[in-house]
Amino acid sequence: MDIRQLQYFAEVAKQRSFTRAAEVLHVSQPSISKMIKSLETELGVVLLDRSERKIELTDAGHLVYEHAQRILQLVGDLTSSVEELLQVERGFIRLGLLPTVGAFLLPAAIARFKQRYPQIELEMREYSAKPLEVQVEQGHIDIGLTVLPVNEERFEAIPLRAEELVAIVYPGHELFGRESVNLTDLRDESFVLFTEEYAMHDVVRQACLQAGFEPKVAYMSSLWDFVGEMVAARMGISLVPRSVAERLHRGKLHIVPLSWPPIDWTYALICRKDRYLSHAARAFIGFVRDHVVP
Incomplete structure (x- = not known):
């Protein structure tokens, strides 16, 4: 039994005529007769x-x-759904984000993406860098x-935006008010770092x-805000991306750019190279790449 047998039979049953069914289906009447006869034989x-x-229709015909x-x-419905999927009208994307980074980098792009593709569902979860790679x-x-590298x-990486790392220091620190600092000048400082699972x-x-x-x-912490508060409490200094430093500033800290060496911090979307990526996911990558301002 195939779909054409059912399609031809259903049209004949609807029209109550082989001739009208042949006109609707744009096939010859003998072709319809042959197809329905084979369906009757099979059943x-x-x-x-x-x-x-x-x-x-006979009783069996009605059934x-x-x-x-x-x-x-x-x-x-299946054909329509597949067509919508291929045209990226619907889909489901599981997205992993670095804490804080996703909060300032993606919301505007995601909002515009949802306006463009309202039927694509996004499920977002936060991970630190190393566990995120494992999840992907x-x-x-x-x-x-x-962040790169x-x-x-294993991964295809799509760079989005790069920014510098800067030092953050507390009021009264000898670097407070400085316009820049060489990294070698920080050799005697105590650092408040992020824990090892963070890039x-x-x-x-x-x-x-x-x-x-x-x-x-x-000290080490897994929380951006806590790192900032520890620096503000004079427990040490830290190096963080400029965008994060500006969020942590709040009048308690001073941002000191690094004059040498510049340390790039590049955000990127990653996906596994050998894994099928849905049309919706590919559309998301392209959309974010085009809408996250460098």
């Missing part, structure tokens, strides 16, 4: 009473017609917003090592 019943001038209508409707690799999320053998931890530590010293860690 082992007579579907149409052809003895009178006007075709009538098959009822089911055929439902099946054809489902097939039509294991297929639990489709797209991750993280990432493993280019920031590795970036700051690696930058300090390249500048010739191991940073002295006073």
Whole structure:
């Protein structure tokens, strides 16, 4: 049994005429007759009473017609749904975000995306950088917003925006009011760092090592606001992206740009290279890439 058999039979049942059904379907009348005969043979019943001038359905014909209508409707709905999917009219995207970063980088772009694609659902979850990569690799999320670098053998990365890291210091610190500072001048400072699962931890530590010293860690935290409060409480200094520093400033801290070496902090969307990515997810990546202002 195939869809054409049901389609031809349903149209004949609806029109009560082979001739009118052939006109509607744009096929020859013998083709319809042959297809319905094969359906009757396959089912082992007579579907149409052809003895009178006007075709009538048999009891079996009424039953098959009822089911055929439902099946054809489902097939039509399936075809429409697939077409909508291919045209990115609907879909579901699981998105992983770095805490704080997603809050300032994506809301406006996501709002415009939802206006453009109202039937695409977005599920958003927060992870620190390393667990986020694991979630993308294991297929639990489709797209991750993280920072570079990432493993280019496993992930496709779409850079969005880069910004500098800056030092934040408390009022009264000798660097307070300075226009810039060399990273090597911070060798004797105590640092408030992010915990090891954060990419920031590795970036700051690696930058300090390249500048010739191991940073002295006073405290570590997984919370951006807590890092800022610890610096404001004179427990140490920290290095953070400028956008984060400006959010943490609130009159308690001073931002000191690094004159050397400049430390880039590049945000990117990542997805797994060897994994199928839905049309909705690809549309989201392209939309965010075009709407997140560098």
